[in-house]
Amino acid sequence: MGKTYKKPEALSDNYTHYCPGCTHGIIHRLVAEVIDELGIRDRTVGIAPVGCAVLAYNYFTFDFQEAAHGRAPAMATGIKRVRPDLMVFTYQGDGDLASIGLSEIIHAANRGEKFTTVFVNNAVYGMTGGQMAPTTMPDQRTTTSPYGRNVEEAGMPIRMAELLATLATPSYISRHTVIRPKYVIRAKNAIKKAFTYQLENRCFSLVEIVSTCPTNWGMTPTEALDWTEEKLLAYYKLGEYKTPE
Amino acid sequence: MGKTYKKPEALSDNYTHYCPGCTHGIIHRLVAEVIDELGIRDRTVGIAPVGCAVLAYNYFTFDFQEAAHGRAPAMATGIKRVRPDLMVFTYQGDGDLASIGLSEIIHAANRGEKFTTVFVNNAVYGMTGGQMAPTTMPDQRTTTSPYGRNVEEAGMPIRMAELLATLATPSYISRHTVIRPKYVIRAKNAIKKAFTYQLENRCFSLVEIVSTCPTNWGMTPTEALDWTEEKLLAYYKLGEYKTPE
């Protein structure tokens, strides 16, 4: 029952700047595998966020644009409107997408822009050193919520998949994670589905992936996986929230 | 069964710049009546939007700030955070709140900022002469959708009340209209309820009011009422979408 495994073509050989055990790396690989399998590398344009994944383009082997913080969906809109033949995806963190970029992602989804968003939710601002995000859990300590997120002042964490799924415009919205191999496989299938809807020019598609930030959570990579399962997945329920009918 | 009727104190004598039959005038009056009845004029700060209601402060008799386009909720947040004792409301149009100001209203609502928003949805950009808004109906002709709103390109109209009601943070969210006396009375009760939740420091509160723009709809004021009832109310369902439990 053995299998072989090798690095996808869409992924470069570059050594990543990510911290040990950061799941950004897994998610990069899944995107690359999907692009290989769909054979669209030649006409794909990725958009890197401002966040730990800002250097994502160093790890992929196709055209890339680097966005301003939160604006990737507007850039993707610009590309798809003038070049509908290109396959476009944004790769965004939770601060990027759910805080400063909230308007851009909702409007793009609501206009039904035909691109794909890979939304990496690690419940914190990783790159800047662990500040509170709109997705930070109640009582979770971060450098800007040193006494724990106080829901009286900061409100409850925003669940983007649920929020976007309420829009009337057809779209594909689902939430996955990569903390165990079985989840990794499901996450990849979802990403493939999302890209396929784009290929068919069907609708906007977004896959939220509940991810980890061992460094800013102050945990070992494996502790981070367990905390994700226990705390994050209890609030961020996995599943398909919307499919275009 | 006769009744008396006179102008509320919170309303000034100034003649409004609104077009004949524009329901902004009715909504102004309702807000003023509620403020009179709650006796809070002395500690109320209103925030005018950028839109036809930008001059709202000329028609009220208490403190006012004039916002930038879409940013009223951020200003209200600033006020309530440093002066929780003040009663604060934003008065915003649909372009202001649902287009450029989408992020500000959602984040304010999600943080549970304790102010009130009166959201006047007339399905068009009134002040600038009738451009398409995120709330414009499918196939509705506007100066920037001269062939009618194409949902393939612009997506479906955004239903703000429904969208905001999905947030996990407690709030009061309802939708009303003012196209018939009976609706006017309900709308007023909802506005009063919203202000009362603020008085009790309970939660964020928003009342969406489906309104008219006879001028840019190219209708007489009475035709506008009928079109609202027939077209808008069919999509923008009236009712309470959320109450703080």
Added chain:
Amino acid sequence: MAKVLMKGNEAIGEAAIRAGCLNYFAYPITPQTEVAEYLARRLPEVGGVFLQGESEVAVSYMLFGASACGARVLTTSSSPGISLMSEGLSYMTAAQCPVVLVNIMRGGPGLGGILPSQGDYFQATKGGGHGDYRLLVMAPASVQEAVEMVMQAFSLAEKYRNPVMILGDGLIGQMMEPVEFPDEYKAEPSNKDAWATNGMGTRKSRTRNLVKTLYLDPDELNNHNLLLKSKYDRMKQEEVRFDTYNADSDYQVLIVSYGTMSRVCITAIDNLKAAGLEVGMLRPQTLFPFPEKGVHAAASKKSCKIVISVEMSMGQMVEDVERSVKGQRPVEWYGKCGGDVPTPEEIMDVVRAKLKQSS
């Protein structure tokens, strides 16, 4: 093509189409919304892209995305809308995106008013956003000139891979004047395969393109800035444009003025000439690069006693005039902002008064 009577805003929209730009992203704002309204009708007719963005912030990044994959794009807005594009302008310039922007200025600061103004000179020429960058800025004084500048803007933007801004005031947008479109003219989109993210597969060298603005290594970032600077220096060499009026006379006063304001000055100059006072004018057509040498030379003319910068602002271009004159002559400013454009009579009085003081 025959002359047609057209509103500035509509003529600007048509000019873009004639220049081969079929992609327009914008957010409505007075006094330029007619551009959007015109293109909302026209672009579908020519198979172009019209999109009303949700905000000027979003629009600026739609421009980025579209132009970074090689498309010609236009946006138009007015003062507050341009402010919201500040970050985007810094990014687009850093990423070398050849976009064209039109700012039909209104009164500021803040919400200000919707009448004509020239209060955004600093923002346009010094860069409203962060970091070292410049826009190539052109200022039309008539609807016809607006059309010509818009059409040239696209080739200039591509020549330098730098955003170009047309800076007009509300009158340029609202006025109707006869315009002629060089109907044959249609700039050929330059080949952008060297840098555009238009899909590896479509390019000969099947290496990937990357459009970015982050340079974590200080030397790389410094070199990137030196590259950008070299483009601005080249603009200063090759793109400076200005016009003069009554410049061969022995003018005692030199007026520096641009846009609609300069037309009012022309009437004032004619009247003053009739009344026996010679006044010359230099009208910058490019605000960046600014005609420094031209202004210096014109100010240094023997007969010239004083230089006056006349602007619909509280004194912005006057700083560039001062820099250019280098102390050769006293430099004065006259301006007004709010929308009430100074009249020829007003200018005449100012010229007489300031000349009197200076002597």
Added chain:
Amino acid sequence: MAKVLMKGNEAIGEAAIRAGCLNYFAYPITPQTEVAEYLARRLPEVGGVFLQGESEVAVSYMLFGASACGARVLTTSSSPGISLMSEGLSYMTAAQCPVVLVNIMRGGPGLGGILPSQGDYFQATKGGGHGDYRLLVMAPASVQEAVEMVMQAFSLAEKYRNPVMILGDGLIGQMMEPVEFPDEYKAEPSNKDAWATNGMGTRKSRTRNLVKTLYLDPDELNNHNLLLKSKYDRMKQEEVRFDTYNADSDYQVLIVSYGTMSRVCITAIDNLKAAGLEVGMLRPQTLFPFPEKGVHAAASKKSCKIVISVEMSMGQMVEDVERSVKGQRPVEWYGKCGGDVPTPEEIMDVVRAKLKQSS
């Protein structure tokens, strides 16, 4: 109070509290996030307000709302974040909101880099937003000076009812230096009943207050702009501040430099003096109002052959230096941006080289 060793960013946060500002709204961005992290801990201890906004755009309007009802407010950010506040800054200045902002500059344009830079000089001093407005801009050269300027900023903001910006580079924020806080000092919030929207009921004259920026009538808007201009003119009279180094020597070269860059120049000047070459320096402490007279006088000194503007940018302050020198002496520029701060040795070579050329 005794000296403490503190990081610039943390000292800035503490300084605000000492100045009686207990309200902070901000969005994280390197290299100044430590201010937010410090105040997130400290403000709750002193019963203050700490709020991380959803974006810099929102933050700028939170400042507007809070200051317009009379509260002292602070925000801190870095280059791209300040660009997103451009519209807000235009509005706050138009509405005369006394807010204090700190920009710990990073390399630009675009995302640029996170290392020290002075590339936002234009944005800060000429106004990144639309319309005619100015910020009062102060540039500290040490952590201690940053603390003092932050504390003064609040009273200046209230004196003029105008936003005040502290413009520092990444080193000012990241360096640790000994600082002393005048622990008694605590500026009394001035009475703002004349204009603040703090609730009619709380005011003697029970007339309502209105904070707005729209003036549809052109004369009203022009008068409003004249009012604002009068404040800037007053700043030019009363607030210009600068420092000099080796200025009593018969310097052959005058350096104009600010912030961290000026400290590097001091070392270079000492070394050059040791090597027998006299160089003087003028360090603007206020960038707006700019020390025009000071620079003009210093440049006009007989011994002075040349003026060099040394900045961590591609040449921004140099334009104000040129304006000030008025052609008295050749004005040169030296700069670098990217984060690699020029070294004393580098400056020494530049000074020698440019002096050679000029003679």
Added chain:
Amino acid sequence: MGYQHTIDSNRCKGCGLCIAVCPKKVLEISTDVNTKGYFPAYQARPADCIHCTACCIMCPDVAITITETAEKTSAGK
């Protein structure tokens, strides 16, 4: 009959909303223009007015007021 129904003809913009909602068809648009250039509404059949305030409630310009008059009558309570 206890109530006084007044339309401020110079505040009125002639939009007709009051006319549309009057249960008693009391109101009509007048034929003479007001200072603002609008043709205001007026009570064509005042006697039919039951002072239900429907018109006041719908008037966007607060042009209509109903006051109690001195002599109280049954209709008045």
Added chain:
Amino acid sequence: MGYQHTIDSNRCKGCGLCIAVCPKKVLEISTDVNTKGYFPAYQARPADCIHCTACCIMCPDVAITITETAEKTSAGK
């Protein structure tokens, strides 16, 4: 036995995710530091490896590859 399991010790950051998911407890962290200063994972009990790719699937740094080796064996299919 038909498959070759390789860990690129200089790509490995020693995060341990592979170790956590290995059904056969094949992997361990080595005691010698790599060029990047990390202690990489290695196959302590290669014989137990069933080439299930679980470790490959979890490795954020694509440090693990499994290739088919020349001689096909039963285990290989």
Added chain:
Amino acid sequence: MQSEVMFAGFGGQGILLIGKILASAAMEQGFQVGWIPSYGPEMRGGTAYCTVVISDRPIGSPIIRNPKHLVAMNRPSLEKFAPMVKPGGVILINSSLIPVGTGRKDIDELKVPATDIANGLGNIRSANIVALAAFVARSKIVDFEVLRNTVKEEFAHKKNLIPLNMDAMEAGQKAAADSPAGS
């Protein structure tokens, strides 16, 4: 030689349109022209006005404080602008809506009941064309035939309105002829 005509009235009276028609006609005749609208505060509800500048050489300032002529379609605009008109110009007064005159002796006051005439023609909205025709007939600022063609072109996309507007042209021309020159 340069002359300016100001058109003023209520929003909705078609003021900007007749200004544009006059400008087009003048352009057809080879003049330099400019059409400057009022925009901003006045827009909503209040008075609308525009200025047409016609000149035989490039037009300098588009900002005109004292126009040569005025076409006033309602009372507020007559009161607001009549005093600004240069001596010697024509002031057309829509006497249907304006019971008064200018009281000025130094201008040529032309009273035309444009609204009534338009009503007579069966469509009140053509009052603006009646006024335009009358004004041109009196001021001779452009050739009447050229104006006629320009109006035709303007309504080319609404052919059914052309006869009405041609009648309006005649009626206006006639009204100008009938009404006594000067005053």
Added chain:
Amino acid sequence: MQSEVMFAGFGGQGILLIGKILASAAMEQGFQVGWIPSYGPEMRGGTAYCTVVISDRPIGSPIIRNPKHLVAMNRPSLEKFAPMVKPGGVILINSSLIPVGTGRKDIDELKVPATDIANGLGNIRSANIVALAAFVARSKIVDFEVLRNTVKEEFAHKKNLIPLNMDAMEAGQKAAADSPAGS
């Protein structure tokens, strides 16, 4: 007189902390001091370093290319920075992790197995304090007693760590004494 000390090593070795402690001690002794961190690209994963400037007069440039002294806690940083040290300075080498030397004759090379010593004390994390103590003992850049107090203050909020770090101070001082001066 001004001297500069560069501390360099892996992130996580407590490099920035010992820099700060030295700066505080110098401040206590009345010197002008500045502590300049590395921030940016290097941050994540790679080497961390900071420079402490100590002077008897106001500090000009905070940017130091050629420090007087170097404390190198790992091999990459020794290789990167040793060549930049001014002649006559002290270079401390954490010989537990660095098998090599500088090969320079113009500086005072001090080899201290800081990591091993710390391990011996029961907590590898105190290696930085061992190195700091050894460096100060050798360079005498600040008074050892003052340093001792500063370390105490630094750990005031983690009292339980004070004994450990005091032992580290002794061990470091001793290590410096034992190792031959120069090389």
